[in-house]
Amino acid sequence: MNIKITSDYLVVIMLLFISSLEAQVKVSGRVSDVENKPIFGATVVIKDTSIGTLTNNLGEFEIQKVPLGELVLQVRYLGFEPKEVSFSTKENNDLKIDIKLLAKSENLDEVIVKGLTENQLLKDKAVKIEVIETQKYKMESASVINLVNRSSGIKIRQSGGLGSSTKINLNGFQGDAVRVFKDGIPMDYLDGIYGVGFVPANTLERVEVYKGVLPADLGSDALGGAVNMISASNKLGNKISTSYEIASFNTHRASVNLNLTNKKNNLFGGIEAFINYSDNNYKANVNYIDPDTRNEIPIEIDLFHNTFRQHYIEVFAGIKNRKWVDELKLTVTNFELYRENQFGQLMQYPIGAAYNKQIGDFVPTLRYKKKLLKKKLIVDQFFTYSETRRISVDTLNGSYDWLGNFTVNNEDQEPGEAGDADLTTLNRKNTVSRTTLKYILNNHNTLTLNAVYTTYRQTGSNPYGEYTEGENPVQLVSLPADYDKFVSGLSLDSKFINNRLQNSLQFKYYNSHSSGKSVDEITGLLNPEEVEARISNFGLGNSIRYHINDKLNTRFSIEQATRLPTQAEIFGDGSTSIANFGLKPEQSLNANLGLDYANNSNFSVGVNVFYRYSKDMISSKISVTTISSVSENLDKVKGYGLELNSGYTFLKHYNITGNLTYQSFRQDGHQEGETDLLDDSRIPNIPYFFSNLSASANFEDILRSKDKLKAYWYYSYIHPYFLNKIPKNLEADGFLGLFGEPGLKDTELYIPKQNMHTIGLVWLPNKEKQFSIGCEVKNLFDQIVFDNFKIQNAGRSFHVKLTYAFDLNP
Known part of the structure; x- marks a missing residue:
């Protein structure tokens, strides 16, 4: 799909690259801290002028x-003492002034201020970024x-309790169309182990959406x-931060961050x-099959x-501030995840013994940073090579009911609760190389080149799995699967009118190559030749941010983008999702327009509208067995959405925030292989x-001198939606489908x-000491809530929850 670029649009882009005329007198310089580290985003103003x-x-x-x-x-x-420097100017005599700022003394309040500073800097960019501190x-x-779910436009959904699989929905996109990063690095090499459903908030500095x-x-x-997700590790100084949380359902979560720096x-x-860790033994409403009458009886069970348990350990060390390197960081990661499977993709019947494991014994990474060419380049x-394992076990010779009663299989029944017996081990090898080159052309323009090359290799075994036909049968899961992907981007970021106008023009290139052995669908024999698939495409995008005044900003962006299928979507995960080798890449035309208003940090309001037109959108649906899901392409999907958000702080102690999101995404016309009744139907399993x-309130000196107390309340609402596609004429009528009753209300869908x-x-x-005690009640009124599928x-x-942070002696 191609973008139609009008002449007016080209004129706008050309105008953005025309620099203003130089004045006869200019003042330049550099702002740094006492350790000569540059300070990005400092405000430099001539006093009593604009x-x-x-x-x-x-x-x-x-x-x-x-x-x-x-x-x-x-x-x-923010976070540093302000400074004033007197100077005099003469005609045709430019000046250069270097300034050092002193950091304010750090305490808990200063940590929050520092976070707000990062928030404001990121919000000032041309690209739309929502920062969660x-x-x-x-x-x-x-x-x-x-x-993240308290933010507008995004909803992360889980298939159960702590540690269950997650799906991210963002402005109409879902699943792997929304990528997860850590410190700007794609998380493919950790096999999903470092995800939004696992990482404690304590270990992060902030989350950028x-x-x-x-x-x-x-x-x-x-x-x-x-x-x-921006980690809180590798900070200046010597400090340790810990947390421990205990909760219902025998839930335990602990974290530790240790940072050491020499003098x-x-x-x-x-x-x-x-x-x-969690037993996740919460109550659920299910349909119990009476063993005598075989009738379904709705009951509530535990x-x-x-059970879910997981550990993640990352040890890092490095060198910085040397002539040959600004920073060289070596990291080694070890992890293991264990997840019991109580049910499949739907809660139709119980599973009592099957489980999955993910193991990474030794995952090294190396990251090198350096400024060259007089710090202009x-x-x-970043480079890593990882070997991880996924193990899926379902070999029970019997079955459980929802009451936990066990029944042994008959002699003619095969083992396995979720279908065929399973003892799969998948060995995955990943290589990731990410290179970023940023060149500062001048104070107005910066050129950035980024290239990410990823290789993926998978082999497996399953003695209970399917074999090829012929004299020398081969396990299907043991057939090697290779997937290589290359994504590069080139951007020109420009600033004009004293930084009031920012523009980011981007070009992207996508390429992938997959290969592997296939089986003849008719004979069941292994084909002697490898099957290969190649994908190559380009993308173009532009973002504009205009600072109308000190309180008002507006943004507009447009992009034609491509998303290559992930290895998980193509090959499955060996347990809850199955392979689809025929997946095509997604392509989409995206447009966003937003307006933000902020008044002295006391009141803020923002609105954002977006439009999407996607081709071959990759969507997840329940497979025929209802145990697993499978990824499929939808022919064409189009839609639009609206986000509103607002915040107000008053009387110094009180804060109120709110947001809402409406999005309408439908398949465009008729989907091949479906009945005409589903034409223009809403994309299923996505809240619209x-x-x-x-609301929160902060008080000091309540129970004792120098103490601090925060009380808070959070409320979330999700409008009714459907698990699968339904005819458009059976949807709720009324404005935007938000009023009235749908025609299929009393169904499992x-x-x-x-x-x-x-x-x-x-x-x-003691507000001067970094120790806190937190108590919280979630789902206060014990409502029945549902999520993914x-x-x-x-x-x-x-x-x-207990948190404690303290400084260590250097």
Whole structure:
């Protein structure tokens, strides 16, 4: 699919690259901290005037058209002491001024201020980014999923309790169309083990949600969204941060972050680790089959085979601030995940013994950063090679009912609860190389080149699995599967009118190659030749941000993007999803228009509208067995959406925020192989209207001197939607389908409206000490809530969380 670029659009792009005329007098320089590290985003203004700018990535600034005479330069950056420098200007005599800022003394409040600074800097970019300050909520019993779901336009859904599989929906895109990163690196090499459903909020500095055009330095083929988790590790100084949470259903979550830096700040090391465990034995409503009458009886039971446990340990060490390197970081990761399978993709019948494991014994990574050519060229190179294993076990010679009663199989029955017996081991090998080159052309223009090359190799075994026909049968799962992918991006980021206007023009290239052995569908024999598939495509996008005034910003972006199928979508995961070798890449035309208003950080409001037209959209559906899911292409999908968000802080202590999202995505016309009744039907299993509301209050000196108390309430609403496609004429009537009753309300396909409330308290005995106690009640009114594929999630749960951070002697 091609973009039709009009002449007007070309004129706009050309105008954005025309630089303003140089003034007769200019003032330039560099802003840094006491360790000579550049400060990016510092405000540099001529006092008592509106003339000023922001520092760039190197801490450099340039102010043109500076008036003549005795002047004062004001420099400010949140978290640092402001500074004023007096100077005088003469005609045709440019000046250069270097300035160092002193950091304010750090305490808990300063940590929050620092987070807000990063938030504001990212929000100032041309690309639409929503920043979730996880450190601001680190004392609460909030998971990354909880925090992200409180944002507009995005909904992360789980197929059960802690550790269950997740699906991200962002502005109409879902699943792997929305990519997950850690510190800007794609997470493919960790086999999904470092995901939003696992990582504690304590281990993260923030979460960045990208909407619309993705920046080139992320290097991804995501269609229109990404979640980038920024770790809290590798900070300056010597510090350890810990947390421990205990909750209902025998849930335990612990985390530790250790950062060490020598006095010269050229050697560093640390640990990032967390442990998750839960029985997930919450109550669920199921249909129990009476053994005598064989009738289905609705009952409420406790899930009995739903345990999840996981450990993740990351040890890192490195060198920085040397002549030959700015930073060289070596990381080694070890992880193991164990998940019991209480049910398949639907809660139709129980499974009492099957489980899955994911293991990574030794996963090394190396990252190199260096500024060259007088610090105008920034090099960032990442490399990793990983070997991981997935194990799926389902060999029970019998079955369980929902009450936990076990029945041995008859002599003519084969083992396996979810169908055929399964003892699959998948060995996966991944290589990832990500190269980012950023060249600062001048104070107005930066050129970025990013290239990510990924290789994927899979072999497996399953003695219970299917074999090829012939004299020398071969296990199908043992057939090697190779998948190579290359994604590159080139962007030109420009600033004009004293940074009030920013533009990001991007070109992207996508290429993939898959190969493997296939089996003849008629004879069942293994074909002697390998089957190969190649995909190659280009993309183009542009983002514009205009700073109308100090309070008002507007953005517009448009992109034609391609998403290559992931290895998991093509090959399956060996347990809950099955292979589809015929998948085609997704292609989509995306447009976003937004307006944001903020008044002195006390009041803010924003609106964003988006449009998507996708071809061959990859969607997940229930397979014929209802145990597994399978990925498929939808011919054409089009839709639009609206996001509204607002926040208000008053009387210094109180804060209220809210947002809502409406999105309407439908298949465009007739889908091949379907009845005409489903023409223009809504894309299933995706909420199309949801909203959030929250309120918090902060007080000091309540129970004792210097203490701090925070009380909060969160509310979320999801409008009814359907598990599968339904005819358009059976949808609810009324405005946007939000009113009236649907024609298929009383069916298993119907997912009713959901209301969930969360309340909590966080107490710091001494606000100057980094120790806190948090208590929280989720799903306060014990409502029945559903999630991905209408899986019932936990009811009311109670949580207690302790956090403690302290400085270590150097």
